Amino acid sequence: MHKRWVWLLAAAAGGLIAAGCGSSSTGSTVGITPTSITFGTHQPLTGPAAPGYSEIAPASEAYFKWVNAHGGVYGRKINLIVKNDEYNPTDTVNVVHQLVLQEHVFGIYEGLGTPTHTKVVGFLNSEKVPDLFVASGCPCWENGVEHPYTFGWEPNYTIEGKILGQYIDQHFPGKKVGVLYQDDDFGKGGLAGIKEEVPASQIVSAEPYVPGTTTLAPQITAIKSAGAEVLVDFTVPIYTAIGQLTAFTLGYHPQLMVSSVGIDPHTVAGLLQTISKGKASGTGLIEGAIAIDYLPSATETSNPWIKLFMKIHNEYEPGTPFDGNTVYGMATAYTLVQALKAAGKDLTREKLVKVVEEQGASWRGPGLVPFAYSKTDHAGYIGGELGKIEGGKLVLTGPPLVTQPTAGTPITPYTTPQEPPPPDGIPTN
Amino acid sequence: MSGVEAVPRLEAPAAGRERRIAALRGLGRSLAIAVISLGLFIALSAVVGEYRDLQLADGAYYFAAVLGLTLVVGYGGKISLGHGALMAVGAYAVALLVADEHWPLAGAIAAAAVVAAFVGLVLGAAASRLHGPYLAGATLTFAVALPQLGNRFPETLGGENGLTINPPAPPGFLGAGFPPERWYAWVAGLGAAAVLFFVLNFKRSVYGLRLRACRDDEVAASLCGIWVSRTQTLSFTLSAACAGVAGGLLTVVLQLAQPGAFPLELSLSLFAVAVIGGLGSIWGAVWGAALLVLLPNWTHDIANSLSLSGNVAYNMPLMIYGVLLVAAMLLWPSGIQGALRRLFLYGRGKLSGRRVRNQPLTEQGSAS
Numbered sequence: 001m002h003k004r005w006v007w008l009l010a011a012a013a014g015g016l017i018a019a020g021c022g023s024s025s026t027g028s029t030v031g032i033t034p035t036s037i038t039f040g041t042h043q044p045l046t047g048p049a050a051p052g053y054s055e056i057a058p059a060s061e062a063y064f065k066w067v068n069a070h071g072g073v074y075g076r077k078i079n080l081i082v083k084n085d086e087y088n089p090t091d092t093v094n095v096v097h098q099l100v101l102q103e104h105v106f107g108i109y110e111g112l113g114t115p116t117h118t119k120v121v122g123f124l125n126s127e128k129v130p131d132l133f134v135a136s137g138c139p140c141w142e143n144g145v146e147h148p149y150t151f152g153w154e155p156n157y158t159i160e161g162k163i164l165g166q167y168i169d170q171h172f173p174g175k176k177v178g179v180l181y182q183d184d185d186f187g188k189g190g191l192a193g194i195k196e197e198v199p200a201s202q203i204v205s206a207e208p209y210v211p212g213t214t215t216l217a218p219q220i221t222a223i224k225s226a227g228a229e230v231l232v233d234f235t236v237p238i239y240t241a242i243g244q245l246t247a248f249t250l251g252y253h254p255q256l257m258v259s260s261v262g263i264d265p266h267t268v269a270g271l272l273q274t275i276s277k278g279k280a281s282g283t284g285l286i287e288g289a290i291a292i293d294y295l296p297s298a299t300e301t302s303n304p305w306i307k308l309f310m311k312i313h314n315e316y317e318p319g320t321p322f323d324g325n326t327v328y329g330m331a332t333a334y335t336l337v338q339a340l341k342a343a344g345k346d347l348t349r350e351k352l353v354k355v356v357e358e359q360g361a362s363w364r365g366p367g368l369v370p371f372a373y374s375k376t377d378h379a380g381y382i383g384g385e386l387g388k389i390e391g392g393k394l395v396l397t398g399p400p401l402v403t404q405p406t407a408g409t410p411i412t413p414y415t416t417p418q419e420p421p422p423p424d425g426i427p428t429n
Numbered sequence: 430m431s432g433v434e435a436v437p438r439l440e441a442p443a444a445g446r447e448r449r450i451a452a453l454r455g456l457g458r459s460l461a462i463a464v465i466s467l468g469l470f471i472a473l474s475a476v477v478g479e480y481r482d483l484q485l486a487d488g489a490y491y492f493a494a495v496l497g498l499t500l501v502v503g504y505g506g507k508i509s510l511g512h513g514a515l516m517a518v519g520a521y522a523v524a525l526l527v528a529d530e531h532w533p534l535a536g537a538i539a540a541a542a543v544v545a546a547f548v549g550l551v552l553g554a555a556a557s558r559l560h561g562p563y564l565a566g567a568t569l570t571f572a573v574a575l576p577q578l579g580n581r582f583p584e585t586l587g588g589e590n591g592l593t594i595n596p597p598a599p600p601g602f603l604g605a606g607f608p609p610e611r612w613y614a615w616v617a618g619l620g621a622a623a624v625l626f627f628v629l630n631f632k633r634s635v636y637g638l639r640l641r642a643c644r645d646d647e648v649a650a651s652l653c654g655i656w657v658s659r660t661q662t663l664s665f666t667l668s669a670a671c672a673g674v675a676g677g678l679l680t681v682v683l684q685l686a687q688p689g690a691f692p693l694e695l696s697l698s699l700f701a702v703a704v705i706g707g708l709g710s711i712w713g714a715v716w717g718a719a720l721l722v723l724l725p726n727w728t729h730d731i732a733n734s735l736s737l738s739g740n741v742a743y744n745m746p747l748m749i750y751g752v753l754l755v756a757a758m759l760l761w762p763s764g765i766q767g768a769l770r771r772l773f774l775y776g777r778g779k780l781s782g783r784r785v786r787n788q789p790l791t792e793q794g795s796a797s
Contacts, residue, residue: 046740084743089591090690093683101480101610115590119685122596126609183583184590210580210589 029348031106035072037340037347038079039109039132040099042116047086048211052237052267052325053112056135057082059329060110060336062316063309067337067426074345078337081105085116087211092116093123100129107132107349110153110332114138114186115211125149130352132339133332133380137261138185139405142372142379144357149349151356151373153332153380157186157234158405160259160292161193163384164232166401166411167290168198172255176204178228180219180243182235183208189405190234190259196407204228209239220246223254230255235262241271244285256289260384263291264324265392266298283392291394294368294384295331296418298323299393304420305331305366312425324394331366338363338427364419365427368400383414459629467622474614482610483682484722489617490678492718493624495703496711497671500628502700503709504637505664506644507556511568513696514575515552515669517686518545519676521579524592524686534597534681538620541677542670549669553662572696576688591687594680613682620678624671629711631667640664694747701750705757707766716765724749 031038043057044050057080064078072078081103083095092113099105100123107130111117114136121140124131125147133153134141137160141152168177177198181187191206205226207219220243223231231247231254233240240262247253262268265283272280296303301310309330313322320326340347342363343355360373369383383402387394403411422428474485498512519541526537552571556564579586586592599612631637639660642650651657680686702720707713725746732742761768 046743086743088689089687090683090685093685097480097483101478101483118590119593119687122684126596183580183588212589 030104032076032347035076036079037073037076038081038103038105039107039336040081040083040096040103040105041108041110041112042083042085042092042095042099042120043110043112044087044116045082045084047088048238049087049113049236051271052264052323053135055320055323055325056110056112056329056332058317058320059313059326060333062312063330063333063337065316066312067333070424070426073337073340074347076340076347078340080109085113087113087116089116089119093119096120096123100124100127106130107352109133109336110135110329112136114140115184117141118185121147121150128349130349132352132356133335135328135332136186138189139379140185142377142405144374144376144378147378149353151353151360151378151380153335155260155294155369155381155384156379156405157189157259157261158193158196159382159403160384161190161195161232161234162197162403162405163193163292163386163401163411164257164259164290165194165197167257167386168194168202168230168232172230174202175229175255176227177202177230177232178205178207178223178226178254179203179232180207180209180216180223180235180239181233182239183210186261187234190232193405194232209235211236211239216242216246217250219243220250220252224250224252228254230257233258233262235259237262237264237267238271238275240286241268241275245272245276245280248280248285256286258286258289258291260291260293263289263293263389263394264298265389265394266321266323267325269392283389286389287392289389290386291389292384292386293324293394293396294381294400295324295327295366296368297387297394297396298327300396305418308421308425309366327366334365334427335363338365341427363427366418366421368396368418369402369414370416383411455633456630459626459633462629463622463626466625467618470618470622471615474611474618479608479610482608482614486610486614486617486678486682488718488722489614489621490675490682491699491721492714493621493678494672494675494699495706495714495717495721496624496628497668497675498699498703499706499709499714499717500631500671501664501668502703503713504632504640504644505661505668507661507664508561508565508700509556509568509665509668510565510696510700511552511571511575512668512672512699513691513693514572515545515549515672516676516679516695517576517688517691518548518669519673520680520686520690521586521592521676522673523677523680524594525585527594527680528592534616538674538677538681541673543673545673545676546666546670549666549672550662552669553665556665557658557661569693569696573693576691579688587687589688591685591690593686594684596684597681616681617678620674624674625711627667628671632711636660636663698747698750701754705750705753705764707764710764710766712769713764713766 041057045054061080064080068077081099083099085091085095108124109132112135117134117136118140128149131150133151137154137157139156139158141150179191179194181191187208205223205228207222209216209219216239233243235243240258268286269283272285296306300306309327310322313326339352339356342359343352356373357375360371363371367381368385369381372379372382383400385396385398385400387396400414401411402414403409474482494512494516498509501507501509522541522544523537526532526540555567559567580588596609599607599609639655642655643657643660647657698721702717706717728745728749732745757764
């Protein structure tokens with residue numbers, strides 16, 4: 001008995017010594033000093049979503065380095081702490097806890113993934129941490145009343161589904177449609193959009209898949225047996241590739257339509273090559289696919305924004321591929337810098353959130369369509385532009401279309417042309 | 430008479446009343462240990478920051494899981510590589526009961542223990558007939574397959590997205606500014622203390638004695654009249670109940686029950702740290718739980734400072750568990766707790782002048 005007491009007391013003493021005093025993570029000015037501001041993000045650096053997406057955070061970091069080299073924002077350098085969550089929602093919860101409670105970041109930026117980020121939205125809002133420009137098109141981020149600190153950035157997947165659905169109505173009337181979708185809010189949101197525009201009788205098959213699966217043979221077989229002539233993919237790039245390879249081996253060649261999430265040609269080509277062990281090369285299997293995007297295509301080298309991003313990319317991350325993911329990362333980073341500039345020198349968490357709500361809708365940047373930000377609507381881009389994969393490149397055919405995710409709202413063209421970037425690539429707002 | 434070995438006399442069994450008093454005293458001792466541990470845990474949680482509180486909460490439910498595992502592996506001598514799946518059973522049970530049926534937390538966690546115990550009963554019935562690598566394979570299959578049930582029944586079990594529960598709010602009397610992370614730590618600590626109380630009692634009880642007898646020599650045990658397969662099935666059942674409580678507490682802390690929370694790595698890590706910490710020992714479970722909480726952070730820091738690639742960094746904890754497990758088996762079979770105990774005894778000068786306990790009874794010196 002004596003020994004046991006000794007052990008217990010020793011452990012208690014050790015525990016108390018090992019503990020430090022905890023420092024507060026609450027408060028408006030955490031993570032910010034006169035010379036720096038720190039954001040955190042959770043990204044799939046490894047795992048099923050890593051191909052392609054692992055390039056997004058480094059691209060954002062490259063843009064921040066560019067801005068820091070030009071003096072930062074009001075003299076503050078922007079730091080980004082990137083943590084790997086492997087697209088596993090449980091890991092996302094853990095790393096976001098670390099970022100907020102241990103690293104004391106000012107805000108979370110570009111948290112990637114729908115199944116992942118939905119698990120931390122409640123925590124971030126209850127801790128009053130700005131949760132800006134979530135890298136996911138789920139409608140989950142749009143309710144400014146429910147989640148006042150969270151803001152989307154990508155177009156809502158239902159909006160994409162609607163625009164793709166309208167295209168099907170106009171160009172493939174009466175043809176049978178099959179949908180391959182990820183079994184989470186991303187895929188289901190896209191499917192809901194398709195259903196709003198395409199009559200139910202035309203949709204002959206809708207097959208979900210779980211990220212992490214190694215084969216899509218059951219799904220593609222089912223879609224083929226149902227006789228679908230048009231296949232709509234709400235897939236991350238690796239499953240776009242697996243789906244197309246499976247269809248090819250089954251001798252199934254539908255008209256492919258892909259969400260912006262899974263179409264970056266460079267990423268998909270690389271995945272096709274890896275998965276088929278070299279038998280499929282290039283973008284042959286997605287040639288002619290119809291896609292939707294809301295940023296200029298990475299191969300549109302005449303576009304001034306692409307020129308700017310390529311310049312920054314070559315300076316700060318040469319040797320890595322320049323593709324749609326790079327453009328995505330830099331475009332989101334541009335929006336963050338716009339927000340920081342608009343919020344002014346005296347920066348607090350509440351002020352940053354407020355400025356996005358009040359001014360965000362007026363910000364112009366590399367996007368082809370505008371933002372929707374308002375007090376109640378925290379949605380980002382509200383539309384996209386259709387395009388086709390031609391010669392391995394995504395060629396946007398326009399015009400940009402905007403709509404709302406609610407059923408019955410019309411899809412209208414957006415006629416304001418894209419503005420060129422500011423001379424040094426740093427927003428003046 | 431000379432030539433006859435001195436055989437220690439077993440005392441005549443105590444009279445009924447004395448036995449009951451002894452039993453109550455043992456119960457009181459277990460309760461005191463559990464309550465004091467919980468008190469120290471709560472005191473610790475009150476002085477650290479919110480992030481450490483979350484780590485304490487994690488440590489508490491890992492402790493419950495490792496205790497359950499050491500019950501079957503340490504006291505029972507059987508291998509189980511499937512305890513992650515049993516935690517999943519408990520986690521989903523709590524998530525379903527709290528989110529859909531609006532049960533109170535305590536009731537849901539108790540129900541999780543019962544459900545997991547039932548699963549453990551089935552598993553144990555199979556396990557008691559298997560040995561060594563066959564048992565390992567069977568439990569491994571269980572660990573891989575069971576969490577995927579979530580994807581098989583996506584409507585009720587939420588599929589890959591899993592089930593979420595509303596964050597449990599601290600009760601009003603603790604004040605408005607009470608950090609929710611500390612409350613999660615307290616709830617997890619309470620659950621872990623309950624499991625500790627239970628395992629301490631089991632260890633001292635006749636069932637614990639029978640289980641250890643089965644572990645040491647099945648044939649001799651059955652010759653003594655112990656029903657070996659029933660005892661081992663019982664141990665699996667109780668161990669599963671502990672893991673079920675651990676899983677339920679995980680849902681409380683993460684507010685999430687999702688297949689990705691119970692990968693194969695969890696079952697393997699639980700087994701590895703149960704051995705590394707010290708099999709069949711309560712303190713071994715403490716070290717094991719601490720290792721589970723702290724090692725991923727340490728390896729992350731090491732990987733960062735060495736700029737290792739993402740894949741290497743992500744898998745480092747499992748690799749280190751493997752290395753430590755092999756090292757422990759070769760060099761310190763009694764794990765960290767065994768090593769610490771030797772150090773303690775050495776420090777007290779006993780190791781040189783006195784035999785360590787567990788020597789045969791014919792030796793000089795009393796059992797300590």
